[in-house]
Amino acid sequence: MPQNPFSYGKALSPNHFIGRSKEIRRIVNRLLNGESTALIGDPHIGKTSLLTYLVHSDTRQSLYEGKAAQWYFSMMDTQILGGQLTPVQFWEQALFPIKESLDKEPPDSLLNKHYALCKENNFGNFTLERLFLLLKKIGRQFVLALDEFDTLLNHPVLNSAEFYGGLRSFASRPEFALVLIIASRTPLSQLNSRTQKFNPTGSPFFNIFAEITMGALTDKEVEKLFSLAGDRFKDHEKHAIKALAGKHPYLLQATCAALWDAYEEDEINRQPYVVQRLQEVNFFFSDTWRTWTPEIRKAFTIAAIAHQERLLKDAGFFGENLMTSIEDWKPELRELENKGWIEKDEQYQGGYKISSEIMLAWLSDELIKAARTDKSFESWLQERGIDGAFISVDEKKAFVEAAKKAAGVIKQAKEPIKDVFDLVKGLFGAS
Ligand SMILES: Nc1ncnc2c1ncn2[C@@H]1O[C@H](COP(=O)(O)OP(=O)(O)OP(=O)(O)O)[C@@H](O)[C@H]1O
Ligand SMILES: [Mg+2]
Incomplete structure (x- = not known):
């Protein structure tokens, strides 16, 4: 039985990822300029899939003009950070790609020394600053992708002026090598107002990002998604799918998956089958x-x-x-x-x-x-x-x-x- 080519539910791996070329172009240009970006979008619009696409080892080489070999990429889902995770543990996890690369460095290299210093000093902002300064000097860039960034606002330990201040300072000043891509359901204006209490007179923490709102797919991208079905779907069915799902990637995938199965199961009347199956995604609307x-x-x-x-x-x-x-x-x-x-x-x-x-x-x-x-x-x-x-x-x-x-x-x-x-x-x- 041929496998259903449509998938919905979890974030996509790069080989299943479709489109988003406008967003990708903008973010890649910003990364090449050392600038940070915030991806904002409603549930299931494709934030995690896009973040993954941007930092994945399969896509890096072609995306960043051959610079990826000199860059470090790290992705963290802030939602799964345990409530008691401290800034020390956060940075240790985030900087893991550096730690991993140290084996290839001479033991007395500056990078080795600076990383060890950071660790000794519990990844305090002062030693982190020295590390990001050094990385920049030796021509490296550290790309840190933070998914579900808005959940940090409810974190009992990391939701602090010192932590946000560090992130902001390392990512906003040109002498440091840190570049952030964050994904959030909450727009930046709300993130800023909810963290204003830490910094009542200073600049809002998150005004260093360009905000990209993720919306519907383009017509061309929708066609590309349909093409996963080969020539199985008829034109009038594609039309109906678009009426039902709009150009929302998750709804499209769910509707296409249902129609694919209707064919697979030799349903005579595919319409009620698809409609019935779509009850599955009702939770998504309340979410x-x-x-x-x-x-x-x-x-x-x-x-x-x-x-x-x-x-x-x-x-x-x-x-x-x-x-x-x-x-x-x-x-x-x-x-x-x-x-x-x-x-x-x-x-x-x-x-x-x-x-x-x-x-x-x-x-x-x-x-x-x-x-x-x-x-x-x-x-x-x-x-x-x-x-x-x-x-x-x-x-x-x-x-x-x-x-x-x-x-x-x-x-x-x-x-x-x-x-x-x-x-x-x-x-x-x-x-
Ligand atoms: N670029 C894409 N091409 C095709 N399908 C996509 C794309 N992006 C998202 N989808 C569909 O949407 C689903 C949800 O994607 P993803 O988990 O990345 O969304 P999200 O915005 O991170 O959701 P959440 O807000 O729940 O974290 C995927 O399983 C897939 O079905
Ligand atoms: Mg997500």
């Missing part, structure tokens, strides 16, 4: 929702209602108030657009539609569940964490009304989640 601010959640809900309204043939959910409010939510809508969750489409009220029908179905289902109980929409908003968003009384009223109407109409469908999927039904052939 994503949890990481959003109340403002983003509200902006997404508005766009989802606008989308539903059009699908349900302009059911009139939108009063004038809500239309005005869409204008006020432009920054959040733009952020959602950058992250690949919504896309511009003038046919929809407010000018946006939801990119993934599966995400739309998830949110609609949540709305319906709320409508099924006698709970007020006020409490639905509260439970969903939307009520924390700043909204005027009028706006709130309009929003609640629109959400109620939307839920009311969607509720009439016997199987609500199927209702949305029905819209792409027919795109899947029966055989």
Whole structure:
């Protein structure tokens, strides 16, 4: 039985990695200039896969103009650092590639001596400074990739001024050889404000990074992903996959994997099979929702209602108030657009539609569940964490009304989640 070429769940190894050429080009240029970068993105957008691609021994030689042989690469997942891990243990782990290379150095080399000094002094910032200074002098660069960087903010020991100050200073000054690539679900502005207490008057710790927000794949990258199936998927099926998953890499992989298996198992009717299988990824939506601010959640809900309204043939959910409010939510809508969750489409009220029908179905289902109980929409908003968003009384009223109407109409469908999927039904052939 041929192996399913699609994989979703864990980060990809470089030989399965697809695309992201724009992001790669930017980060590689920055690394060549000795500059640090922060990769910011929602859950499962591909941060770890990209970090791995950038530092992996299989890709280094071709990525960095032949300089990789002179560079050290180290990658750490800060989420798995034990709660009691000290800065000493952190640096010992991070600098392991240097330690490993010392065997090839003469025992009395400066690098050997400096590394030993660092160790003797418990990797204090002063000796680390000397080490990074030396590395730079001898033409080396130390690339340190820190995944799940935002979890450091909850670390009982490392979440400290000394630790962040050291990282910032070694990575920001041109005389030192440290370059950082960090990945985080939390944007830099929030990382800065959450660490401001350590440094109330100085520069924010993390303003040395260029921030790259990871969003949807490009059309070309999506085609490349489809090509993993050879000629198995029909054109109308590819079209349906894009409607369901948008261009989100994880959702695409999950949908493609399901369709591949439907063929493998000789399913006569592949559409319900795929839809059924996609229930597996429901947890992903709640995960994503949890990481959003109340403002983003509200902006997404508005766009989802606008989308539903059009699908349900302009059911009139939108009063004038809500239309005005869409204008006020432009920054959040733009952020959602950058992250690949919504896309511009003038046919929809407010000018946006939801990119993934599966995400739309998830949110609609949540709305319906709320409508099924006698709970007020006020409490639905509260439970969903939307009520924390700043909204005027009028706006709130309009929003609640629109959400109620939307839920009311969607509720009439016997199987609500199927209702949305029905819209792409027919795109899947029966055989
Ligand atoms: N470049 C890519 N090409 C193809 N598929 C990808 C790519 N990047 C991510 N994916 C898909 O998304 C899934 C999740 O990727 P990854 O673990 O790298 O995301 P992440 O942003 O690190 O997630 P988390 O926020 O949970 O740490 C992968 O298993 C794969 O299915
Ligand atoms: Mg990750």
